[in-house]
Amino acid sequence: MKLLIYHTDFVEYEPVEREGRVVEETEMTRKRFEDIVLILTTIEEGDDDTVVDKAVGELKEYLARIGSKRVLIYPYAHLSNKLAAPEKALETLRLFREKCKVEGMEVYTSPFGWTKALLLSVKGHPLAEQFRSITPETAGAGYIPKALVMEERIKSYWYVLTPTGELVPVESFDFSGNDGLKALATYEMAKSRAVSQMPPHVDLMKRLEIADYEPGSDLGNMRWPAKGKLIKSLIEQYVTEKVIEYGGMEIETPIMYDLKHPCLESYLNRFPARQYIVKSDEREFFLRFAACFGQFLMAHDMQISYKQLPVRLYELTRYSFRREKSGELVGLKRLRAFTMPDVHALCADVQQAKEEALRRFDLSIEVLEGIGLAKDDYEMAIRFTRDFYESNKEFVTDLVKRFGKPALVEMWDERFFYFILKWEFNFIDNLRKASALSTDQIDVENAERYGITYVDQSGNKRYPIILHCSPSGAIERVVYALLEKAYKVYKEGGKPMLPVWLSPTQVRLIPISDRFTEDCILLSERLERERIRADVDDRLETVEKKVRDAETEWVPYTIVFGKKEKESNLFSVRERASNSIRQMTFEELVEEVSSKNAGKPYRMLSLPKLLSQRPSFR
RNA sequence: GCCCCGGUAGCUUAGCCCGGUAUAGCGGCGGCCUUGUAAGCCGCAGGCCGCGGGUUCGAAUCCCGCCCGGGGCUCCA
The missing domain is CATH 3.40.50.800 (Anticodon-binding domain)
Known part of the structure; x- marks a missing residue:
């Protein structure tokens, strides 16, 4: 069953002619309904009572959200190519109408089996247009990527973990003396990213000729005049040198990938409709939003022995692309095209992954320090499953101990994502908004998805654990952090400057x-x-x-x-x-x-x- | 998509309520000054007042529509 739902200012329809053998009787007059919810309904093969119940449930929930009870149920065969037989469809449709009435809706109907002229005016609010696909198997909402459905269900438990290993629920933690962490906790738990005022770095980046908006491009694609380009290049070069020193093998991969590539499809679902799409003849490509694709596809073809692990692949992507919402794009804080250093490490097992993660943790601190951001300037967040924490307390605590300040913890009961642990360093700006700089993740899923293997001691192919790390975060964001930091200095009576x-x-x-x-x-x-x-x-x-x-x-x-x-x-x-x-x-x-x-x-x-x-x- | 705010010279901006084609600073250009640690002086050029329509003798100003930007909300197919 498919439901295409419009919240309308008005709908008008008029039966024109009979279309099939199963036809409801109706008056041949024009009907008009004001302020009504139009439900274009398609009954498909196999739709049964449970589907109808589910549909009524979804509809009821929707109506509650928009605060309406008036519905026009409008048979509409064009939403599916596996229609139910007309007799069956009409029967199911009638059941649907009845159940809607039972649920207290004010139900109007249009006749089944007619070609109808339709005129409508859809209201301009976000919920005004909705689509529901309900099948007997799922009897749930279709068209929503799995990851998103899961994200909705995820319940987060928030704590603060101290360097001595104390795990304190966030509401009972005493934040005095940890103002930055408090800001981070507030920001994270609210899950809001929208910006309410212009952050100070925006004026600075323009005035100092570091970066500026480019009206001729899409939002969040910046221009970098000579001074800014110099600064950006220096940071890029610095991060690259540090990663190579750590053992990264620098590579380069394409910026666009086939939308239909089997390995990429499910990964893509993580960020629905957030990519740029490039059409080339008949094919469609998406612009990468991380370095993962290229590196994983390369790793897939590599011959790797356990003796060579960890294998570290590094790329500085210029650019990675994400079509972030326009309201989130301000200055250099969040962009649609950004430069991202990304180093993956393929590790033999959890033990090796943990050891490697510690090295990368130290590397990240060192890189930020070198750029000019001290530990005072950022706060740590760490996320993992309860399970992982229970069996790896020592490791988790070690990370926070190395950081030397309490860290915000987000804990989940189940693993919803491809990683079992993730940490980030978050810069807190002058508006007390947080944004992630360095980050690392322990990924236990993608090796299998991409068919990345190494050969172990006894000659068997095995899937490595993959660490995903950006030791500095996006370069543009590093510049944002430096400018915001300079402004902080200025606000406190000092002289703002870059290193x-x-x-x-x-x-x-x-x-x-x-x-x-x-x-x-x-x-x-x-x-x-x-x-x-x-x-x-x-x-x-x-x-x-x-x-x-x-x-x-x-x-x-x-x-x-x-x-x-x-x-x-x-x-x-x-x-x-x-x-x-x-x-x-x-x-x-x-x-x-x-x-x-x-x-x-x-x-x-x-x-x-x-x-x-x-x-x-x- | 909806709501709020905005769009005047390269940049920042006054004028708009109460209609008479526009203000200033920076920057640019020319000239004077040859300078000792945060703005020397004088002059000149530069504007389709976002676009289109309407009202009016006359519109930057009032009305309508649109475009673009910033912010909020919401959705994150």
Whole structure:
């Protein structure tokens, strides 16, 4: 049985002619109904009493939600290609009408067996259009992906787990001194992601020419002018280097996959209607929303011995795509196209998976630390089944102990997802909204789904456990976190800035007049040879103006260069972080900046060295 | 989809209630100043007031429709 339901302002129909041998008698007049629920009903082969009961139940529930009782039951054969025989269909339809009346609905009917002219006006609210498919087997709602049905049923139990292994129900945990965690708990448990005000990073990303909206693209697809691109590239490079150091094998895979690929179909159901679809001739492809597909398909074809485990595959996806709801997209926090480092580890068994997970946990903390986000800046959430916790308490506690702060726990009675454990680090922004940065999952399902195997000691093929980790989270989101963090500093009276290694201009040279521009250019070249990004503000502006502009650009070191500097080789270095002017030699300056760049990637400034030559991106 | 708010120069914006084709700052351009640590001075250019229609002698302003953006709600086929 199929029900296509419309909540309407009005419906009009008029019988035109008899269509089949089984026909109900009716008046040949036009009928109009105001503010009524139209139910286009198709009776299919095998529909019985239980189906009707279920349909009535669903309908009743629906009517309660929209607060209506008036229904027009309208026989409509076009929702199925396996119609019941007409006699049987009419009988079932009549039963349906009767049961609806018994349930207290105000039932109107249109005649079975007629071609009818139909005019309707559907109300514009979210529940106004509904579809139900009810079969004897399920006697349940169709058309809803399994994962979503399960998600509805999932009951979460919330706790806080302390580094000493105490598991406290969230409502009895004392959050004093753990304000960030409190914000996370509130945010998570409400399950709401909508944003109510503009977060401060949005203005910053535009003003600093880091990122901006691209009106010519879809929502959540950003443009990155030169400074932003430099910052983004540096973070990408840094994360990649750290993952390779950890043992990741960097690979690259396609961004689009066949919608009909058997392995992908069920995984796809996890995110119904959230993909971009690309049509190419007759085929349809979806744009990947994670690196999993490419890596799993690659792993499927690999020959792996137990001796090689864990095998670690790494890709930085540029991009992954998710068609997030428009209301959720603000600035860089949540995007439809994002850059995601993703490292999978294939592990022999749960024991090896746990050991590997700990390494990746430490890696994630280290990566965030290197980027400039300390443990104070984020909170941990960890999710698992009760079962897993009971038999792996020591491991779970070890994770929280390594984190060193209490963590929010979401616990389920059953395993609904493909993972048995998942943790994330959540950044809390200035609006007290949380968003996940690093994450790792222990996946016990996908190896089988994708046919990924390794050969064990006795020559048998076995399915590995797969860990899914993003050590930093989306790169764009890392930038968001850095900007939000800077704003927090500013709000508390400090000077907002990016880490020196990420600052596009690290040293700004300000010649006191154009007589010194040449000296500044030479000095900037010396700095560049030391892998320090320097530029020269050669504009015919006052020193004050140029200093001010350097400050509003968040340049970490500024040198005003004039006669004194030329003669003494001692510089007055204006340092943003300490808001002071320090006398330094060239060597001391190089030493200072280099120490902040140590262990981090370097890229040249991809902007004209002379500020007079630099166009504005906005 | 519905509700609320908005759309004026490259950017930020005044004017709108109460109709008379528009204000300022930044930025850009030109000139003066050759400058010592957060905005030097003078001048110039730049606007189909989101689009379409209506009312009116006359619309940025009032009315209707639409488009786009931000937010809320809701659905997450």
